[in-house]
Amino acid sequence: MCHFSMRGLLSVAFFLLLLLFAGAAPSDAQDLMSVRTVVIDAGHGGKDPGTVYGSVKEKDINLEVALALGKKIKDGYPDVKVIYTRTRDVFIPLVERGSIANRNKADLFISIHVNAGGKGSTARGTETFVMGVDKSKSNMELCRRENSVITLEDDYTTTYAGFDADDADSFILLNLMQSAQFEQSIYFASLVEDNFTRNGPIRHSRGIKQAPLVVLWRTTMPSVLVEVGFLSSSSDRKSLTDKESRAKMAECIFDAFVSYKKKYDPAFEPPVTTDTVTVVSPDIRPAKPSAGDTLYRVQIFAVSTKLPAGAAPFQGEKNYEYIEAAGLYKYVIGRFKNRSEADAELARLKIKFPGAFVIRTDGENRILK
Ligand SMILES: [Zn+2]
Numbered sequence: 001m002c003h004f005s006m007r008g009l010l011s012v013a014f015f016l017l018l019l020l021f022a023g024a025a026p027s028d029a030q031d032l033m034s035v036r037t038v039v040i041d042a043g044h045g046g047k048d049p050g051t052v053y054g055s056v057k058e059k060d061i062n063l064e065v066a067l068a069l070g071k072k073i074k075d076g077y078p079d080v081k082v083i084y085t086r087t088r089d090v091f092i093p094l095v096e097r098g099s100i101a102n103r104n105k106a107d108l109f110i111s112i113h114v115n116a117g118g119k120g121s122t123a124r125g126t127e128t129f130v131m132g133v134d135k136s137k138s139n140m141e142l143c144r145r146e147n148s149v150i151t152l153e154d155d156y157t158t159t160y161a162g163f164d165a166d167d168a169d170s171f172i173l174l175n176l177m178q179s180a181q182f183e184q185s186i187y188f189a190s191l192v193e194d195n196f197t198r199n200g201p202i203r204h205s206r207g208i209k210q211a212p213l214v215v216l217w218r219t220t221m222p223s224v225l226v227e228v229g230f231l232s233s234s235s236d237r238k239s240l241t242d243k244e245s246r247a248k249m250a251e252c253i254f255d256a257f258v259s260y261k262k263k264y265d266p267a268f269e270p271p272v273t274t275d276t277v278t279v280v281s282p283d284i285r286p287a288k289p290s291a292g293d294t295l296y297r298v299q300i301f302a303v304s305t306k307l308p309a310g311a312a313p314f315q316g317e318k319n320y321e322y323i324e325a326a327g328l329y330k331y332v333i334g335r336f337k338n339r340s341e342a343d344a345e346l347a348r349l350k351i352k353f354p355g356a357f358v359i360r361t362d363g364e365n366r367i368l369k
Pocket of ligand 1: 050051
């Protein structure tokens with residue numbers, strides 16, 4: 001049912017204008033080649049439960065997998081910024097989810113969902129979507145379901161002006177906006193499905209698909225929507241309602257993230273894993289007490305697990321120490337008597353560690369306010 005009409009052409013113009021005014025300029029080449037910021041989107045939430053089976057709601061499964069994935073990325077790569085579109089059971093409009101990713105100049109957008117078949121459907125398995133047009137009937141149905149949340153939003157008629165879930169032309173326009181990121185999106189999607197097939201709790205991949213999904217529509221970075229299983233399938237449901245299986249799903253997506261980073265990030269290092277953290281090296285040293293005065297030091301980052309010496313996150317820095325405080329290992333560099341010396345070191349370190357800042361400690365390594 002695909003034909004170009006006058007209305008279609010007008011909406012092309014409208015959408016291109018929208019693109020110009022949305023500030024949706026693609027990142028520069030260097031940004032495209034690094035993987036430093038990831039936005040993880042737990043589908044649905046609040047008044048929109050998504051797919052429901054008895055007391056099981058899609059929105060809760062999505063959130064749990066999303067948070068577990070984010071934690072794995074943070075633990076494995078303390079220097080990667082993880083941003084969630086939601087961390088609780090709240091309603092977030094579809095267009096806002098992509099905007100969060102654009103505003104934060106994310107390098108990758110991962111939306112997590114649970115699938116459902118229609119009445120009498122025996123469909124099961126995982127599938128990962130990238131933005132695109134595929135006119136097969138089942139995709140159109142999924143699309144209508146995942147996009148239909150728009151109508152729950154108070155001002156959807158203005159936010160999504162020009163979008164008609166039943167109009168193929170609208171879909172083609174949405175497609176244009178993601179074409180620049182198509183190859184990377186497809187690559188990430190294939191990694192996710194490969195990992196599900198090899199290590200996932202649900203080892204039945206329905207493959208990589210294209211669909212015009214509003215949540216991916218205006219993102220300006222590689223973006224995928226992962227359907228981790230069918231709540232309508234009794235065998236998938238066993239995994240979807242099992243905590244360990246959900247953690248495994250997050251792990252599969254995390255492993256895809258690692259492979260993706262390896263391909264696209266020239267500064268790639270393997271993730272810091274719990275296995276390597278238990279290796280004790282003589283180079284790992286807690287900060288020694290020093291007599292007397294207040295010291296200024298540059299905190300480069302804080303993590304919940306002690307890192308092995310020379311781990312990737314240190315980016316070649318050697319003279320770091322850690323201070324244990326509030327359940328965190330705060331890694332610091334330098335022992336300066338005055339603030340200006342510390343600021344000079346901070347300026348150097350900020351290039352590698354944008355989140356670095358100066359802290360004050362006393363002689364016993366207690367952090368001072
Ligand atoms: Zn969904």
